[in-house]
Amino acid sequence: MKERIWLSPPDITGKELDYIKDAFSSNWIAPIGPHLNKFEETFESLLGHNKYTVALNSGTAAIHIALRLLNVGNDDEVICQTKTFIGSVNPVLYVGAKPIFVDSELESWNMCPELLDNAIKDRLQKTGKLPKAIIMVCIYGMPYKVEDIHAVAESYGIPVIEDSAEALGSTYNNRQCGTFGDMSIFSFNGNKIITTSGGGLLIVNSEAEKTEAIKLSTQYNSNPKDYTHDKIGYNYRLSNVLAGIGLGQLEQLDEKVAKKQNNYKAYRDAFEEIEAIHLQPELKGSFSNRWLNCILVDSAKSKSELMQLFEDNNIEVKSAWKPMHLQPVFKDYPNYTNGISEDLYNRGICLPSGTSLSEEDLNRITNLVTNYYQC
Template sequence: MESKIWLSSPHMSGKEQSYVNNAFETNWIAPLGPHVNGFESDIQNYLKQDTQVAALSSGTSAIHLGLILLNVGLGDEVICQSKTFSASANPIAYQGATPIFVDSEKDTWNICPEQLEIAIKDRISKGKKPKAIISVHLYGMPYKVDEVHKIAKAYSIPVLEDSAEALGSTYKSIKCGTFGDISILSFNGNKIITTSGGGALVTKDIKIKEKAVFLATQARDKAVEYLHSSIGYNYRLSNVLAGIGRGQMEVLDDRVAARRANYEHYKNSFRNIEEIKFVDEPEGYYSNRWLSCILTPSEEIREGIRTSLDALNIETRPLWKPMHQQPVFKDAPKYLNGVSDDLFKKGLCLPSGSNLTDIELNRVTSAIKTYFRA
């Protein structure tokens, strides 16, 4: 059996080790320290747009704190893109709120502005104006920022921008992760860069950042004794992991370039296979191509490709199963047009790591071409 080709594995540059060594040498091992501050500054300098960044233990914790900071609580409703990973939706339940799932559009696979407005109007007619909208840049492709935010502004509903998969992507030359009233990033092991586990909350309001850090460090009040007047969380990123992040930030642009090169390799390799389609970037969109995804004519063909590659020790995965199909959210309200269901049936994520070799890429493309010749 040939070596495993992973879907999206961590990719260290070698630059991380000096930061980690420094954390050990100076005994900054706790979830605070100079690398946490430095990592936040590195991200702020990269995103620009006068952002303020709070480094946290995960993208999920960032969404959770974002919802708290947007005053989402028991009995509230939050609109959430259905075509996403469960971490986008789970924090809604943490707050005792109800997710309202909205389907995708075909251009970017992200939240459909038309269905979004239908959902808002219907929830308002039922006496439940949504407290927030969670909109996701799926697989690094920006959502329809202008359309979504125009609707959100018209109904005075804040947007929590889930940019977990989109660090390095841009919309009209502005970095994703800067569009929301609150935005989040993820540095999980499979992301464009990683801190092993980690995430960040992004805002343009220093007071929101300070409140996020306060809540993320157990909401300890300023007092000699341990005094708490708010419920807090253990959500701060450690100085050691932040050191990894600082080394990763130095190679972020290279990682984006490598992932985009993977996508171009696949697109060029399959240009003569009519059964394989890709989602192109609309004008003004720039995707980091975190994962390279293809669309096939049917679930049968998708599964045929997936199982044939699995037999060759090549990892692939269907596109995210929509949240409205998940058993845990079976009773949640949903506003559907069929797009995300169709994408799930026909879509497949191909190996996309920035550390893929030419030999590995050719193994993947050769296996898929062989499937269609069989």
């Protein structure tokens, strides 16, 4: 059998080992250190717009800290995109709040602004108060309807947490994703466009918020000299060693985005004449890093058969995200749906999208699909 093609494996091809060796040789293997500082500073320069960053051990931790900074707590409600990975939603439960799920639109597969507005009005009528925050996702690296979503949020005075876990390198109107939210996050999990093995980044708008986030992510030690703790904190800080991996990865970001784009173009060109297949659309003004390439096929039956065909040929694919309102753990929470996220789940397949895919790999993948529809 041919060598396995993975969905989105890490691609370690730069100076990561040099940074790791430097951390070991200088004995900076503690959670703090020069690589960590440089990693945050590099991101602040990359993002611009007077942003401040805090490197953490996961994107999920970054959402958790963002919710804490916004004082979301018991009996509050947080609007969440139902079409997402569960890591976007779990932190809402961590702080004792209630997730409210809102469905997608077809132009980007992200949260529908009209449904968002309807959901806010309905929650206000039913509970007498507004949701405390909105967690807005760039699914598969695709920017959402920024102007429309933020216009709704601003009309009610609700802060937006921009979950750009998958969208590093994506832009909207030439502005980096991760800079639109009142707070934003990235993920550097092993399958993301750059990785620190495990890691994430919180993006805030002031030095005071950064200082508070660092305290919250380091057990809220207000006075390190005598271990005074004023609030409950967490052990969420990224280590100096892992930040070194991230620095090596960041040096290759443009190259990695270009490779992701090459994968997308290969799929687009191969499936262009197959009416049964549609790739994720892109809004005018958007540039997606195409972190994962998800295709919609003509039926749930075709999806099932194709996924089995891929597995039989030693190619890893995954289903499109199962909507959160269909998850057993969230079955009792309110949802505002239009059927789009369920259809995307029923017919969606995420294809291999790694930056190390060869032309031969891409041909193996696309030939399976085209031969299936030609039979």
